Amino acid sequence: MGHFPQMLKAGPGDVLRTWTNTVPNHGIIRYLDFFNMERLAIVGPDALADVLTHHCYDFEKPLQLRKGISRILGMGLFLAEGEVHKRQRKNLMPAFAYRHVKNLYPMFWSKSRETMTALLASFNRHGDGGFSENVSVEVNEWATRATLDIIGQGGFGQSFNAIQDPENKLSQTYRSIFKQGRTGQILGLLSFLFPLWLLRRLPLLRNHRMKQGSDFIRAFCRSSIESKRQQGSLESEGELDILSVAMKSGGFSDEDLVDQMMTFLAAGHETTASALTWAIYAISKHPQVQARLRAEVDRHLPNPITNSSSIVTAETIEQMPYLSAVCREVLRLYSPVAVTIRVAVKDTTIAGQAIPKGTTIMPAPWAVNGSIDLWGGDALEFKPERWQERKASDGERKGTNYDYMTFLHGPRSCIGQTFAVGELSCLLAAWVAAFETRLTDPDYVPVVKGGITAKPKDGVHVPYDSSQQVNPDKYPNHRAVNSIWTNAVLGPFELAYLFHQKGLFHRSSSDSNQPTLLLERIHPKDVRDTQK
Numbered sequence: 001m002g003h004f005p006q007m008l009k010a011g012p013g014d015v016l017r018t019w020t021n022t023v024p025n026h027g028i029i030r031y032l033d034f035f036n037m038e039r040l041a042i043v044g045p046d047a048l049a050d051v052l053t054h055h056c057y058d059f060e061k062p063l064q065l066r067k068g069i070s071r072i073l074g075m076g077l078f079l080a081e082g083e084v085h086k087r088q089r090k091n092l093m094p095a096f097a098y099r100h101v102k103n104l105y106p107m108f109w110s111k112s113r114e115t116m117t118a119l120l121a122s123f124n125r126h127g128d129g130g131f132s133e134n135v136s137v138e139v140n141e142w143a144t145r146a147t148l149d150i151i152g153q154g155g156f157g158q159s160f161n162a163i164q165d166p167e168n169k170l171s172q173t174y175r176s177i178f179k180q181g182r183t184g185q186i187l188g189l190l191s192f193l194f195p196l197w198l199l200r201r202l203p204l205l206r207n208h209r210m211k212q213g214s215d216f217i218r219a220f221c222r223s224s225i226e227s228k229r230q231q232g233s234l235e236s237e238g239e240l241d242i243l244s245v246a247m248k249s250g251g252f253s254d255e256d257l258v259d260q261m262m263t264f265l266a267a268g269h270e271t272t273a274s275a276l277t278w279a280i281y282a283i284s285k286h287p288q289v290q291a292r293l294r295a296e297v298d299r300h301l302p303n304p305i306t307n308s309s310s311i312v313t314a315e316t317i318e319q320m321p322y323l324s325a326v327c328r329e330v331l332r333l334y335s336p337v338a339v340t341i342r343v344a345v346k347d348t349t350i351a352g353q354a355i356p357k358g359t360t361i362m363p364a365p366w367a368v369n370g371s372i373d374l375w376g377g378d379a380l381e382f383k384p385e386r387w388q389e390r391k392a393s394d395g396e397r398k399g400t401n402y403d404y405m406t407f408l409h410g411p412r413s414c415i416g417q418t419f420a421v422g423e424l425s426c427l428l429a430a431w432v433a434a435f436e437t438r439l440t441d442p443d444y445v446p447v448v449k450g451g452i453t454a455k456p457k458d459g460v461h462v463p464y465d466s467s468q469q470v471n472p473d474k475y476p477n478h479r480a481v482n483s484i485w486t487n488a489v490l491g492p493f494e495l496a497y498l499f500h501q502k503g504l505f506h507r508s509s510s511d512s513n514q515p516t517l518l519l520e521r522i523h524p525k526d527v528r529d530t531q532k
């Protein structure tokens, strides 16, 4: 069994992080996985530089893994190798140039606003017209719906409607296939012994769900591409969503485009959703960070609930150093891709060590990002301030680019990282502007769940009660958040939500001819009375 039971229990990221900090190593740690299969964990800067940059194309994602996840991820950029990968990346890069991604910030913000407004409306639904002491919400579910809509708009120029519709088929499908469960784990292990085609034919509910899910996603992507062609929107110069760029490049057949779209859908939402989930966990555990962040947000950003018309740009977000520090620290300490995998496709070297063809290696962002050697004695603490201090002490740094591995480095680094950082910043800023967050169980220590991304196994639950509302005395800009329950001037967007909550509001008598309405909240008891 090798070290497999340990990995299964604590998650490979945590085990490798502990070893990195306790076992003397030169950036490579050898261990034994299931059936004593040899693995080399890559946890030091020199070794990482060789694997990710200098000898990048000497290593590939294992064929078995590519076949296994291609029906969900598509055989797109994530799974392409060698020359095919180089060509695809070149064709897709224009969509991720910063000059383009920065134009997406107003959309990131408007989707973040939409999420917070929907969340507020949902408390109300659960709480029978008011905040309830016994209702909690699982953050990852909301995060996933938000990031799915964001990739829908920024990636494909389409509205998926996942934020507003909890039953949305696309988001339900991803939830069901990303839920690994015991059967998924066992099938994963059996794939070391039996061919995939055989395992996929076993009459198991899991197999059935995966097949249905992958067929649905493929059909969804195919019809999105067709409708984009029919709309003829490619003709417009301004169309720079990922799909338009891929179509305009002329380098992809229609089926290739389907694969690329599947890749960006999956890679582009699950990861950022995990990051946002960890962010809410981290700020809930560190109220002083949350308060400092809220003060900065309060100084720079409009209220996400009540101010529907203002536009937030990349320049505004970039004026917020503490927000940037919090996001970076979340992504450092809770890297959504904890460990990844490669196999040497030829004899090569890593940090001067001979590596025979066929060796399996595991670059481990979770371990590197938590390395005491690289980050100091407080490496395992959540301290956004380190990013502000770092700048000042640049000269004393270890002088490496390979200490922050969240998006990897080199030709196989995350192509979507500027996109991800932008959306995470907007979502987190909107969240702290709308809610003061704490955990339902203040002592909750999450067990990290492996799988496609590392996230808390049991999710992150925050309660909804009146104490979650932002205190307007402390944050003057957010006065209106509190007052949404009393008197608020709302835009058309909020109205759509709030009218959804039948019977909870009535028109104020003050001025019913205004384009926006002044609403007063009716006490839930009065609603019940009127229903008698």
Ligand code: HEM
Pocket: 077, 078, 079, 089, 151, 155, 263, 264, 267, 268, 269, 271, 272, 275, 335, 336, 337, 340, 341, 405, 406, 407, 408, 411, 412, 413, 414, 415, 416, 417, 419, 420, 421
């Ligand atoms: C916080 C969010 C994100 C994190 C932590 C993250 C992390 C990563 C990592 C570590 C890889 C390399 C995996 C490997 O090669 O083993 C990767 C690759 C990739 N990511 Fe991301 N990602 C995030 C968001 C996104 C977004 C928003 C998109 C798309 C809009 C995206 C698209 C991709 C693609 C297409 C690849 C494959 C790149 C290639 O091989 O050339 N990711 N990501």
